[in-house]
Amino acid sequence: MTAHTRDAVETNEAGRRVLSEVADALEGLLRRLATQQQAAAAIGHLATVAEEIAGSAKLLGYGLGAGGGEALLGARLEDFAAALGRTIQAAAEDALAGKRVAQALLDHAATVEALAAEVDAIDVAEIRARLRPLSATIEEVPATQRASAARRAELDKLSERARALAVQAVEIAKSRPGSRREMVMELARSVAGLAKDIAQAATAFSEDAEAAAKAARDLLETARQGARGAPRNPAERPRAGPIMQKGGLLGVLNRGEAPKRREMEWKRTWS
Numbered sequence: 001m002t003a004h005t006r007d008a009v010e011t012n013e014a015g016r017r018v019l020s021e022v023a024d025a026l027e028g029l030l031r032r033l034a035t036q037q038q039a040a041a042a043i044g045h046l047a048t049v050a051e052e053i054a055g056s057a058k059l060l061g062y063g064l065g066a067g068g069g070e071a072l073l074g075a076r077l078e079d080f081a082a083a084l085g086r087t088i089q090a091a092a093e094d095a096l097a098g099k100r101v102a103q104a105l106l107d108h109a110a111t112v113e114a115l116a117a118e119v120d121a122i123d124v125a126e127i128r129a130r131l132r133p134l135s136a137t138i139e140e141v142p143a144t145q146r147a148s149a150a151r152r153a154e155l156d157k158l159s160e161r162a163r164a165l166a167v168q169a170v171e172i173a174k175s176r177p178g179s180r181r182e183m184v185m186e187l188a189r190s191v192a193g194l195a196k197d198i199a200q201a202a203t204a205f206s207e208d209a210e211a212a213a214k215a216a217r218d219l220l221e222t223a224r225q226g227a228r229g230a231p232r233n234p235a236e237r238p239r240a241g242p243i244m245q246k247g248g249l250l251g252v253l254n255r256g257e258a259p260k261r262r263e264m265e266w267k268r269t270w271s
Helices: 003-061 069-093 098-106 109-121 124-144 149-174 177-228 249-254
Strands: none
Touching: 003 069, 003 098, 003 109, 003 124, 003 177, 069 149, 069 177, 098 124, 098 177, 109 124, 109 177, 149 177
16 A cells, blocks of 8 residues: 555545544434423423313313312312423423524535535545534534523413412312302313413424424434445435425425414414
């Protein structure tokens, strides 16, 4: 092996290692986003719990509950409000604005795809220079792409509503028996409305995180392919992945606003 050939191989291997390092960083970001998706699932579970409580309250209003049902309803709502508060606080603490993260990653997609296809023909110094902005973006995401205070406040309002309904349930248990039916039925309607809004918030929270996760996964796949070495035959080189194709992530990001919802417009306002 000549010195020239040996240097070329070393340069190629170094370039592949750079792409592998970028892929590792993207995997770290994916783990962060997975935590956000798990938090969304936890919020969604509590929407189901709220629906169950609303159903119990409705049965109680129809006179089908056991004796002392109002007190038990109040206790359930108090426990639910506390659980919702803890879950939302944990979810909002490290929440990222997923669609903004996705767009920030999308800005680097063409660079990663080009380097992955030509990694064996590009000097490692150039590879490092061209990937440096993406590395900086990944490193800065937790600090620069946090969900806004307004979005976190919207989640907090759900907790406030749950606490208010718990107080209302306790007051019903203290009221005159003859006046409780209408109060319980109104409470049931309010809890059902809260359940719907929690479910919508959980869906929007999950979809927002998934937009960022999709961008990260697509970049990760391309970077890993480059780290393994670009195909020698140009016809076998990777084409633009889903991140760059019409109807893929780019289509999601360019999609128009969702129709207004009667209760809350979570999908429109989250990012």
